[in-house]
Amino acid sequence: xxxxxxxxxxxxxxxxxxxxxxxxxxxxxxxxxxxxxxxxxxxxxxxxxxxxxxxxxxxxxxxxxxxxxxxxxxxxxxxxxxxxxxxxxxxxxxxxxxxxxxxxxxxxxxxxxxxxxxxxxxxxxxxxxxxxxxxxxxxxxxxxxxxxxxxxxxxxxxxxxxxxxxxxxxxxxxxxxxxxxxxxxxxxxxxxxxxxxxxxxxxxxxxxxxxxxxxxxxxxxxxxxxxxxxxxxxxxxxxxxxxxxxxxxxxxxxxxxxxxxxxxxxxxxxxxxxxxxxxxxxxxxxxxxxxxxxxxxxxxxxxxxxxxxxxxxxxxxxxxxxxxxxxxxxxxxxxxxxxxxxxxxxxxxxxxx
Amino acid sequence: xxxxxxxxxxxxxxxxxxxxxxxxxxxxxxxxxxxxxxxxxxxxxxxxxxxxxxxxxxxxxxxxxxxxxxxxxxxxxxxxxxxxxxxxxxxxxxxxxxxxxxxxxxxxxxxxxxxxxxxxxxxxxxxxxxxxxxxxxxxxxxxxxxxxxxxxxxxxxxxxxxxxxxxxxxxxxxxxxxxxxxxxxxxxxxxxxxxxxxxxxxxxxxxxxxxxxxxxxxxxxxxxxxxxxxxxxxxxxxxxxxxxxxxxxxxxxxxxxxxxxxx
Numbered sequence: 001x002x003x004x005x006x007x008x009x010x011x012x013x014x015x016x017x018x019x020x021x022x023x024x025x026x027x028x029x030x031x032x033x034x035x036x037x038x039x040x041x042x043x044x045x046x047x048x049x050x051x052x053x054x055x056x057x058x059x060x061x062x063x064x065x066x067x068x069x070x071x072x073x074x075x076x077x078x079x080x081x082x083x084x085x086x087x088x089x090x091x092x093x094x095x096x097x098x099x100x101x102x103x104x105x106x107x108x109x110x111x112x113x114x115x116x117x118x119x120x121x122x123x124x125x126x127x128x129x130x131x132x133x134x135x136x137x138x139x140x141x142x143x144x145x146x147x148x149x150x151x152x153x154x155x156x157x158x159x160x161x162x163x164x165x166x167x168x169x170x171x172x173x174x175x176x177x178x179x180x181x182x183x184x185x186x187x188x189x190x191x192x193x194x195x196x197x198x199x200x201x202x203x204x205x206x207x208x209x210x211x212x213x214x215x216x217x218x219x220x221x222x223x224x225x226x227x228x229x230x231x232x233x234x235x236x237x238x239x240x241x242x243x244x245x246x247x248x249x250x251x252x253x254x255x256x257x258x259x260x261x262x263x264x265x266x267x268x269x270x271x272x273x274x275x276x277x278x279x280x281x282x283x284x285x286x287x288x289x290x291x292x293x294x295x296x297x298x299x300x301x302x303x304x305x306x307x308x309x310x311x312x313x314x315x316x317x318x319x320x321x322x323x324x325x326x327x328x329x330x331x332x333x334x335x336x337x338x339x340x341x342x343x344x345x346x347x348x349x350x351x352x353x
Numbered sequence: 354x355x356x357x358x359x360x361x362x363x364x365x366x367x368x369x370x371x372x373x374x375x376x377x378x379x380x381x382x383x384x385x386x387x388x389x390x391x392x393x394x395x396x397x398x399x400x401x402x403x404x405x406x407x408x409x410x411x412x413x414x415x416x417x418x419x420x421x422x423x424x425x426x427x428x429x430x431x432x433x434x435x436x437x438x439x440x441x442x443x444x445x446x447x448x449x450x451x452x453x454x455x456x457x458x459x460x461x462x463x464x465x466x467x468x469x470x471x472x473x474x475x476x477x478x479x480x481x482x483x484x485x486x487x488x489x490x491x492x493x494x495x496x497x498x499x500x501x502x503x504x505x506x507x508x509x510x511x512x513x514x515x516x517x518x519x520x521x522x523x524x525x526x527x528x529x530x531x532x533x534x535x536x537x538x539x540x541x542x543x544x545x546x547x548x549x550x551x552x553x554x555x556x557x558x559x560x561x562x563x564x565x566x567x568x569x570x571x572x573x574x575x576x577x578x579x580x581x582x583x584x585x586x587x588x589x590x591x592x593x594x595x596x597x598x599x600x601x602x603x604x605x606x607x608x609x610x611x612x613x614x615x616x
Contacts, residue, residue: 101443235445235456240440245403249456252425292444
C-alpha cells in the first residue's frame with residue numbers, strides 16, 4: 001500500500017494539486033466555440049498583474065478574445081471549480097461524520113433539498129434586483145440542511161447510520177423533493193421556472209458573468225476553509241460517535257455543525273449549477289485511496305481535485321457535441337454511477353441483510 | 354490526583370431502570386473490577402463514569418466537579434475509555450489511531466505539535482507495538498487492535514482508565530497480555546483503573562478490589578477473597594461453583610463442575 005506522507009510532503013501534495021487545478025482552468029478556458037491560445041491567456045494574466053508586458057497574438061485583438069475570456073470563459077471555469085470543490089468537500093464532511101464512504105451530497109438528498117429551496121426562492125415574487133442572487137443560496141441552504149436532517153434521522157438505527165438505510169432514505173427523500181420542486185414550479189405558473197428546474201435537475205454550469213460567483217464564491221471558499229478546521233476532530237469520528245465522545249468531542253454540537261457546513265457547501269454548489277451528482281463520491285474516494293483517510297489532508301486535496309474534475313467534465317460537456325451542450329450532471333453520472341455500483345459490490349458485506 | 358465518587362446514582366434506559374442508588378468511591382491508584390451477569394449494569398456504570406451517559410438521579414463527582422457539568426474535553430483530558438472493540442471504516446494506520454488520543458488536548462483549529470507526537474511515541478513504546486506503527490488498524494488482529502486502543506487511551510495521559518470488557522473478544526494469550534499491560538500502567542504510571550470484567554478468575558488475578566453487581570445494585574464490594582465466595586456467586590449468578598486458591602497467586606479461583614456430575 002501507499003506509504004504515508006510526512007507533514008511537509010502534505011503541503012507539496014496540495015501545491016501540486018493546486019497546480020493541476022490551475023492547469024485545468026487554463027485548458028478549459030482556452031477551448032470552446034472560439035479557440036483561445038493558452039499561451040495568450042498566461043501572457044495576459046501576467047500582464048494584468050503587472051509582472052510582464054508581453055505582446056499577444058493578433059487574434060487577441062481581432063477576434064475579441066479578451067472579452068470572451070473575461071466575460072464568458074473565466075466565469076464558467078471558475079464556477080466549475082467552485083462547484084467541484086464544494087461538492088467534494090461536502091462529500092468528505094458527510095462521509096467522515098457518518099463513517100460511510102457512500103455518503104455523497106447527491107445520494108443522501110442534500111442536493112435535492114437545495115434544489116427544492118432554490119425553486120421556492122425563484123418562485124417567490126421578490127424583486128431580483130433587490131435580492132440579487134442572495135435569496136437563492138439562502139433558501140437552498142435551508143432546503144439542504146432540512147433534507148440532510150430528515151435523511152439522517154430516517155436512516156438512524158440504534159445510534160448508527162447503516163449504509164443501506166442511508167441510501168434508501170436518501171433515495172426516497174431525493175425523489176420526493178425533486179418531484180415537489182417540479183410540481184411547485186409547474187403550479188407557480190411562473191414563466192421559465194419549469195425549464196430552469198429541469199436544467200437544474202441534470203446540472204449545468206452555464207453562468208452568465210460574474211454576479212453569482214461574487215456572492216457564492218466566498219461562501220464556498222470560506223466554507224472549505226472552515227471545514228478544514230474540523231478535520232482533526234472528524235478523524236475522531238472514525239471511531240464512532242461514542243468513541244468521539246470518549247475523545248472529548250461534544251458529539252451532538254459537532255454533528256450539527258458539520259452537517260450544517262456540508263449543507264452550506266452543497267447549497268452553494270447547487271445555486272450555481274443545479275444537481276451535479278457523484279462528484280462528492282468519486283473524488284474523495286480516489287483521494288482517500290492515494291493519500292489516506294486523514295481529513296486534514298483529505299479535505300483540501302479533495303476540494304482541489306474536485307474543482308479540477310468538474311472543470312474538465314464541463315469542458316467535455318460543452319465541447320463534445322458542440323454547438324450543443326450535454327448537461328454536466330449526465331457526464332458525472334456516466335462516470336459516477338458505475339463507480340458507485342463498484343463500491344456497493346466491494347463493500348457488500350456491510351450492506352448484506 | 355483523581356477522585357471519583359458516585360452518590361445515589363440511578364439510571365434508566367428510556368424508562369427501564371438499569372442501576373439503582375449506586376454509592377461508590379474510588380481512590381487514586383486503585384484497580385477496581387465491576388463484575389456481574391449480563392444485564393447487571395456493568396457497562397452502563399462504565400458509561401456513566403465516562404460521562405457519555407448522564408445519571409437519571411444522583412450525582413457523579415470527578416475531582417470535586419460534577420461530571421455532568423464538565424465539558425467533554427475536560428473529562429477526556431483525565432479519563433480514557435477502552436471499550437470492547439472499535440470498528441474503523443477508514444484505512445488509518447495504528448499510529449494515526451493512537452494520535453487520536455490527543456484530540457482533547459488540541460486547540461480548536463490546530464494540528465498536533467511536537468509534544469503531542471512525543472506523547473504518542475511514548476504510548477506506543479510503553480505498549481510495545483512500535484513494529485506495528487505503520488500497519489493499518491483494520492488489518493491488525495483483535496489483540497493488536499486492543500493494544501492500539503490502549504495506546505490511544507494512554508496518549509490521553511489519563512488519570513483514570515475505564516475498561517469495558519476489554520478482553521471479551523480475545524484469545525487467552527491476548528487477554529493475559531492486555532491485563533498485564535493494564536496492571537503495569539496502574540503500578541508504574543499510577544493510573545487508576547476501573548474495568549467491567551466478564552471473567553471472574555481474571556478479575557481476581559489482576560484487580561485488588563471487586564464490585565459485584567446484581568440487577569443494578571451493588572451486591573458486595575471488597576477484596577477478591579471477600580467478593581468471590583461460593584455463596585455470593587450462587588446468589589448473583591445462580592451457579593454452583595467451587596472456590597479454591599490459585600496455586601501461584603493464592604487469589605480465589607473459581608472452578609466450575611458440570612451439573613451432570615453432581616450427585
